[in-house]
Amino acid sequence: MIVDDVHPAWLPEAAFRAIGLRRVRVDGDGPLVETVRAELVGAGATLAEPADLVLALTGSLGEEGFAITRREGVTVVRAGGQAGLLYGFFEVVRMGEAAFTGEWAQRRYAPAMRRRMLDHWDNVDVHPVMGQVERGYAGGSLFWHNGVPRDLARVRSYARLLASVGINAVAINNVNVHRTEAHLLTDRLGEVAAVAAAMRPYGIRVHLSVSFAAPVTLGGLATADPLDGKVRDWWAGTTCEVYETIPDFGGYVVKADSEGQPGPFGYGRSHVDGANMLAGALAPFGGVVHWRAFVYNHRQDWRDRSTDRARAAYETFAPLDGQFRDNVVLQVKHGPMDFQAREPVSPVIAAMPATSVAVELQVTQEYTGQQRHACYLGPMWSEVLRFPLAGEADVATLADELVGVSNVGADPFWTGHPLAQSNLYAFGRLAWDPAADPLRILDEWIDLTFGPAVDRAALHEILDDSWQVYESYTAPLGVGWMVSPGHHYGPDVDGYEYSPWGTYHFADRDGIGVDRTRATGTGFAGQYPQPWSQVFESLDRCPDELLLFFHHVPYGHVLRSGSTVIQHIYDTHIAGAERAVAMRAAWERLAGQVAPDLDERVRERLDEQVRSAAQWRDQINTYFLRKSGVPDTEGRHIYG
Amino acid sequence: MIVDDVHPAWLPEAAFRAIGLRRVRVDGDGPLVETVRAELVGAGATLAEPADLVLALTGSLGEEGFAITRREGVTVVRAGGQAGLLYGFFEVVRMGEAAFTGEWAQRRYAPAMRRRMLDHWDNVDVHPVMGQVERGYAGGSLFWHNGVPRDLARVRSYARLLASVGINAVAINNVNVHRTEAHLLTDRLGEVAAVAAAMRPYGIRVHLSVSFAAPVTLGGLATADPLDGKVRDWWAGTTCEVYETIPDFGGYVVKADSEGQPGPFGYGRSHVDGANMLAGALAPFGGVVHWRAFVYNHRQDWRDRSTDRARAAYETFAPLDGQFRDNVVLQVKHGPMDFQAREPVSPVIAAMPATSVAVELQVTQEYTGQQRHACYLGPMWSEVLRFPLAGEADVATLADELVGVSNVGADPFWTGHPLAQSNLYAFGRLAWDPAADPLRILDEWIDLTFGPAVDRAALHEILDDSWQVYESYTAPLGVGWMVSPGHHYGPDVDGYEYSPWGTYHFADRDGIGVDRTRATGTGFAGQYPQPWSQVFESLDRCPDELLLFFHHVPYGHVLRSGSTVIQHIYDTHIAGAERAVAMRAAWERLAGQVAPDLDERVRERLDEQVRSAAQWRDQINTYFLRKSGVPDTEGRHIYG
CATH class of the missing domain: 3.20.20.80 (Glycosidases)
Known part of the structure; x- marks a missing residue:
């Protein structure tokens, strides 16, 4: 293992504990095979017989594929190429103790992308x-x-x-x-x-x-x-x-x-x-x-x-x-x-x-x-x-x-x-x-990075739908580009509206969105194969989250969700900023479970996320309230 | 005169022609008096008697003041201090041949500001x-x-x-x-x-x-x-x-x-x-x-x-x-x-x-x-x-x-x-x-810089009201700040609207402007002595050109000019951009009357001014058309 003055990410020493307890045999030669051997030694494993784990350069699984089996108390990784052996080794790391538990038939692994x-x-x-x-x-x-x-x-x-x-x-x-x-x-x-x-x-x-x-x-x-x-x-x-x-x-x-x-x-x-x-x-x-x-x-x-x-x-x-x-x-x-x-x-x-x-x-x-x-x-x-x-x-x-x-x-x-x-x-x-x-995958990452004792639920609560949360308090319904020009951080609804970059939302007092239909717009929807060309073309069938990417609609347009566009904007932005607050609260539950320097860094970032999400909420909602004149149906405060 | 590889601005050799033809006497000593002597020599004047021009360090006109008289064919500049003598010299330069024509009683000059x-x-x-x-x-x-x-x-x-x-x-x-x-x-x-x-x-x-x-x-x-x-x-x-x-x-x-x-x-x-x-x-x-x-x-x-x-x-x-x-x-x-x-x-x-x-x-x-x-x-x-x-x-x-x-x-x-x-x-x-x-003053500058033969009318046509023209195609009615953040060039109506700089116009679908009255606004108008405090406070008495600096009004508000706010925006922006085109055309009339390098530089700038003014016109008019929904009464094209 390479010692470094930086965070080990998802490869802390603890991630190698299961392997470190084992006797291992590596069959094969070559530079990547040597890397595997060095990793094993670094992890504390013994290169000895009888082996609990065998990594063997053999078979015909391609250069990068590998297979794992476990029989008679021995876990066997077979790979057709050196890279496959390396990837097989890391698969065993990911599995942890499970790699050395029970008996199972061959599992084959190969990358989908070359x-x-x-x-x-x-x-x-x-x-x-x-x-x-x-x-x-x-x-x-x-x-x-x-x-x-x-x-x-x-x-x-x-x-x-x-x-x-x-x-x-x-x-x-x-x-x-x-x-x-x-x-x-x-x-x-x-x-x-x-x-x-x-x-x-x-x-x-x-x-x-x-x-x-x-x-x-x-x-x-x-x-x-x-x-x-x-x-x-x-x-x-x-x-x-x-x-x-x-x-x-x-x-x-x-x-x-x-x-x-x-x-x-x-x-x-x-x-x-x-x-x-x-x-x-x-x-x-x-x-x-x-x-x-x-x-x-x-x-x-x-x-x-x-x-x-x-x-x-x-x-x-x-x-x-x-x-x-x-x-x-x-x-x-x-x-x-x-x-x-x-x-x-x-x-x-x-x-x-x-x-x-x-x-x-x-x-x-x-x-x-x-x-x-x-x-x-x-x-x-x-x-x-x-x-x-x-x-x-x-x-x-x-x-x-x-x-x-x-x-x-x-x-x-x-x-x-x-x-x-x-x-x-x-x-x-x-x-x-x-x-x-x-x-x-996220669960895997949490497990490797923070170990099995961490409050996984808190981390899932923060991260699982964090992309949708981010989407909810920023640019609505697929319209995009409502960011500060240049550095692209933080809201600026009209920041790219009159720019040369081809990035417009066309919001006026009546509605918003880019008409990219063939019938009345730029025709971009026509570049898709069926059924997508028809789906995106259709105001009724277009998914809500892409509505404003493909259509210019009035603020009162009723979404498939049943809400109107304007009310959706208010609702998602208010809820999204609240979710940022909840994410920060969820992190509090991890106090004492993560390293202090990491804890401090994450807290600082979550504070900024809460601040920024409120800024997004307020700028977006104020912009559209000023433009549409439509009040929030819930009567919540939106800055005028 | 100092020779340089740069443009002489308003002090070309020609500006010194009248002095260069004269015999001059300078009475007095000191470094600035030496500067005057050097200027005279540089201009080709003869330091000799009998003098056509006398510059004398004498009298009690303060350190910077001076007086000029012309009697019996001699122009006399008197100054109490060396700086005054230097300023008197440049006044004679500005006067040109007129400084050596006719007879006139003493004219006294002193700076208003120390x-x-x-x-x-x-x-x-x-x-x-x-x-x-x-x-x-x-x-x-x-x-x-x-x-x-x-x-x-x-x-x-x-x-x-x-x-x-x-x-x-x-x-x-x-x-x-x-x-x-x-x-x-x-x-x-x-x-x-x-x-x-x-x-x-x-x-x-x-x-x-x-x-x-x-x-x-x-x-x-x-x-x-x-x-x-x-x-x-x-x-x-x-x-x-x-x-x-x-x-x-x-x-x-x-x-x-x-x-x-x-x-x-x-x-x-x-x-x-x-x-x-x-x-x-x-x-x-x-x-x-x-x-x-x-x-x-x-x-x-x-x-x-x-x-x-x-x-x-x-x-x-x-x-x-x-x-x-x-x-x-x-x-x-x-x-x-x-x-x-x-x-x-x-x-x-x-x-x-x-x-x-x-x-x-x-x-x-x-x-x-x-x-x-x-x-x-x-x-x-x-x-x-x-x-x-x-x-x-x-x-x-x-x-x-x-x-x-x-x-x-x-x-x-x-x-x-x-x-x-x-x-x-x-x-x-x-x-x-x-x-x-x-x-x-502008006329004086034109005369010194370009000489008496230039088409002064063309230059006046370009410059006389160029400030008002600039105002007309940029931010309307004193509201300000509709510029690109950071570099401040070109339009961005909302560029500073949600910023921390305290620079807002508060435009919504109904109206625009900053209420700075004491009655309902920030109270800034109250910082003025009378009558201005009352004038600015009053929607009726506030000058049109400052209306939006002091008041938030509906787009349909009728100005003292008789136009509405929204129509004023359209009219001034369309007319302003047209004026930029006219300024460029006026410069064309100066072809052959100015140095080629200067001509080229000014043309390049006027081209940019025409382009930029059209961009200002279109962004401002589109922004307010989208927001107000009020069409131009003249039916001119405004981008939607």
């Missing part, structure tokens, strides 16, 4: 406004400090945490590739290699975000045109050097033609041209390019009602299906906008049957409380992954990979809010098994 | 968000670049410009004194001395913004309590060293207990304690302390309707009148809020008869278009200065000094927008003579 990846939006330099980690709420970068690489012990600990939940890939730098960070591809490649070396023992391959303009900015070429021979040569040569330094390098992540980043459009080329050019450079080495589908016009005119940002990714990429090389992965945000607390699933995910698709989730809580609010996102992601977008096929089936934007930084608790560790945990577990119950 | 001062909000360091010059729109600082002092030739040119309009004092650094800049008082004092040396030949004394916490941050003391003996000693000793280095140092400018700056409140002391302590340190050397009255709660809760930021300065300072030392100058912003395009005059100006008062104007266009919009502020300032606040006494009479926040930076045109030079010019001229006609 790649389970975290994207770090870390920079080497500290941006004056964005900080070092873009949308990071957990201190500085894990990888760099003061412009140079950090001590790698922390990175190794991080890799271990990730491996324990099945993550097998990490992109270590921001998709917005700034000047300094561009050099990680070339003259600062050694820093990437060092991180890769620290993560390799845990089966994690390192990827790098690169700038499409690199041939110009780094290579001194006159163009970055993907069809230009010199450009292709530059990428081929540069990529070759990357693999000479990092033979198991994962590949490139690219944000192109998006929010000001350079891309093929600048040269009159398509995203196929751009992505395939990079894929061609990576293919000889088995690398992949993650090409983000987050392409839209961020200089929209709010006066132009014909444009709809929600439509953009589908319009750009759906016509290109089938044209990408095999080692291109189109990385699609789970919703059509940008990680709001509530969005419909992106129709792009169903539109690319002949393309590898990675669904991108945001583990970092940019729009869900910024790790100051407790907001367990497992249930949201589970809803997304299980959504039957194309007939029988749910999102998890349609997707080849799951990518999460990391919520981790140099913070001693890894994630700022200690309870946000649950999101990192759940991301990995759901990437491995999207059908898993997110509350069961 | 101190005519510009405050620079310059920093040594570049702030990541605010830039180097806080609220600066003309490039970096004139005084520092890359953390070290700039070449002082530019500073000397600047001093000359200021002297030519009668400015006699400059505070060279930001009133928000950050860490680096605090050291200008002590170990970086040499930099201040260098600037003082560059400005001294033009009769300008240098002042310094200091941090009230300096005894702690610079002196290593445990407190900055103004009644603590060690603190007083520290300030006395430090000030003594300042005067040893800069014998004619002007004094300190202090922003205390304001927007997070430290002050006496932190030690349970009053502003009298704080200001008098500093005044005591300065008094032996003839220095003054400018103590800013900009004190208010910037962490207000929008839900608390009982607090009113407008009331704050009066409540803090009016009870202290008579308690300040003679060399304390209370520096009061002209309005009760913060340099909005329209505010009533601050009642504090009438509340301090036993205190020296400086009225502070904002030459830098923070809230009036940021030197991207042409906005000549002379008429606004003239209105302020001539406002009969206390019986017969207008603001100019009540004030002892006029202070302007500088609009100048390292920009080649000094002010970003070349036409914003007119504001710097008008500030000096109005500080000298507040009764002067601002359009006459």
Whole structure:
């Protein structure tokens, strides 16, 4: 076990107690097998016969799968590859004493997604406004400090945490590739290699975000045109050097033609041209390019009602299906906008049957409380992954990979809010098994992190529906975007209403919402396969929680719940802020059951959540009372 | 004349043509007299007899006054002090050929204000968000670049410009004194001395913004309590060293207990304690302390309707009148809020008869278009200065000094927008003579800057009522604050509506405005002497342009103009944006009459003004159409 001066997250010493009492045999060789041996020794287990636990590199369960059985008092983990053995080891850790109790037939495990990846939006330099980690709420970068690489012990600990939940890939730098960070591809490649070396023992391959303009900015070429021979040569040569330094390098992540980043459009080329050019450079080495589908016009005119940002990714990429090389992965945000607390699933995910698709989730809580609010996102992601977008096929089936934007930084608790560790945990577990119950995953996390003696009910009371609570006191009914511009924390109902970002609610004195129907609106609903296209199109059938995403309705519109839109706004905001108070009270019950430093941190965050939720409640309710003139039917006080 | 690589502003060579043709005699000695001699030589004048122009240090017109006569073909300037002679010289420059034409009796000139001062909000360091010059729109600082002092030739040119309009004092650094800049008082004092040396030949004394916490941050003391003996000693000793280095140092400018700056409140002391302590340190050397009255709660809760930021300065300072030392100058912003395009005059100006008062104007266009919009502020300032606040006494009479926040930076045109030079010019001229006609001043500026052949009508068409035009397409009827938070450029109607800054409009579906009456509102109107207290209190008598500053009214409220509030909003915003277009067209008529680089700069700014004015029009009109539901009576298109 790696000793560190940070919180052990879900791998405290106590989590290894059951294994530590056992005699263990490990059959097999290789670097990851050595990692397993070192873990066992670190946990206090005896490598001896007769064994209580056997971990054996054998059989044909694929590189990452494994099976566990228990017969005649011996627990046996079999894996076809080293990574599978490592994942099997951590499964035994998770099981605790149960792994050594009773007898049972073989249980087989294999990841649903071939790649389970975290994207770090870390920079080497500290941006004056964005900080070092873009949308990071957990201190500085894990990888760099003061412009140079950090001590790698922390990175190794991080890799271990990730491996324990099945993550097998990490992109270590921001998709917005700034000047300094561009050099990680070339003259600062050694820093990437060092991180890769620290993560390799845990089966994690390192990827790098690169700038499409690199041939110009780094290579001194006159163009970055993907069809230009010199450009292709530059990428081929540069990529070759990357693999000479990092033979198991994962590949490139690219944000192109998006929010000001350079891309093929600048040269009159398509995203196929751009992505395939990079894929061609990576293919000889088995690398992949993650090409983000987050392409839209961020200089929209709010006066132009014909444009709809929600439509953009589908319009750009759906016509290109089938044209990408095999080692291109189109990385699609789970919703059509940008990680709001509530969005419909992106129709792009169903539109690319002949393309590898990675669904991108945001583990970092940019729009869900910024790790100051407790907001367990497992249930949201589970809803997304299980959504039957194309007939029988749910999102998890349609997707080849799951990518999460990391919520981790140099913070001693890894994630700022200690309870946000649950999101990192759940991301990995759901990437491995999207059908898993997110509350069961939460329970697992509680058990490992806090031990069996903790008041689990209090933690469940805080976290189980914390996402819905957050949703309830923020932007109502799927409308989104009622946040302060720029930093995105706290309410500002009109903050994005007249902006160029394509993010509008169109609230007037009569009603609110974005008409995205085909009949009278932007037509976005038409991008969905049936039945969803019809469901979202229909005012009667559209789910309440997405109503304002698809429809503009009067404040008096009666929801499927029976409430009116305006009364729903008042009710949910008042109840949501009350729930924040109740969450704080539930935490009080844990006094003495958790470490004092963690207790203090969580209390400080819950105080802020209570304050912020009241601010949300009051701004939202006042805004809509002022606008609609409709009083609360319960006669509760709303500021005028 | 000082040659520089920047625009000559209103002192091009051509402005000295009339003097350059003359034989001149200068009677007197001293450094400023030498400056006059050097100016004359630089202009090409001959120091010879018989003279066409005599400048004589004689008589008893005070240190700064002068008189001009012309008899028997000789123009004679007499001044009691060197500064007066310098000002007399520049008066002759302004007069041009007229100074040498005809015969006329003595004309006497003396400044209305004893101190005519510009405050620079310059920093040594570049702030990541605010830039180097806080609220600066003309490039970096004139005084520092890359953390070290700039070449002082530019500073000397600047001093000359200021002297030519009668400015006699400059505070060279930001009133928000950050860490680096605090050291200008002590170990970086040499930099201040260098600037003082560059400005001294033009009769300008240098002042310094200091941090009230300096005894702690610079002196290593445990407190900055103004009644603590060690603190007083520290300030006395430090000030003594300042005067040893800069014998004619002007004094300190202090922003205390304001927007997070430290002050006496932190030690349970009053502003009298704080200001008098500093005044005591300065008094032996003839220095003054400018103590800013900009004190208010910037962490207000929008839900608390009982607090009113407008009331704050009066409540803090009016009870202290008579308690300040003679060399304390209370520096009061002209309005009760913060340099909005329209505010009533601050009642504090009438509340301090036993205190020296400086009225502070904002030459830098923070809230009036940021030197991207042409906005000549002379008429606004003239209105302020001539406002009969206390019986017969207008603001100019009540004030002892006029202070302007500088609009100048390292920009080649000094002010970003070349036409914003007119504001710097008008500030000096109005500080000298507040009764002067601002359009006459503008004419003077046009004549000096562009020469007699320019299309003056076009320039007047652009600038004469440009302030009212700006007002017309931005925040209506005195309500203010409908700007983007932070940078303050461009519209955001609700941007400050739920903020802690005390800046609200309270618009709902029925009406808008802040009730500041005594009868039903915050009572701010009661801070005014009669008749203004009654005038502002009265819905019928309150001037239209201040209606929403003092009253909350329905959208259908009929203005004194006969229009309704809502129709006034639509009309003025549509007309204002049209005027911006007309201003651009007027500039077209100047093609070929101005230098190409200036022409290009002004065109670029006018394009932006046209774009921005349309954005203001549309956001404001849409916001109020959505909220009020009242259509435009003219049926013009307003975005829904």
